[in-house]
Amino acid sequence: MNRIAFGPALLLGFAAALSGGTAPAETVAVRIDKGAFEPAVITIKPGDTVVWxxxxxxxxxxxxxEDGVRSERLMPDDVFERRFDTAGRHSYRCTPHPRMTGEVVVEP
Ligand SMILES: [Cu+2]
Incomplete structure (x- = not known):
């Protein structure tokens, strides 16, 4: 086994993967305040997580x-998070306040 010859090629490949344009997953926040989701529409990338x-x-x-995923009742200062792996539009609402709606747009 020749580690000296193989090592640099492996490192170069790893560096290329890191700079290959795939952004690291992010976590973005949606505030729930004054009876509204803020922002009501948020756009993220697949793999990102939204925290309410x-x-x-x-x-x-x-x-x-709409797909059935739901939080517990969120008391003041409570948080709920969901990771989105697939592209598409994910609509949601608040059960006690039906006029409160929001959408997570996952764009590849
Ligand atoms: Cu509500």
């Missing part, structure tokens, strides 16, 4: 997706 934070003083909310 209830910043109300005393009102609880939830986050319920």
């Amino acid at each position: 934070l209830n910043t109300e003083k005393r009102t609880s909310h939830d986050v319920v997706f």
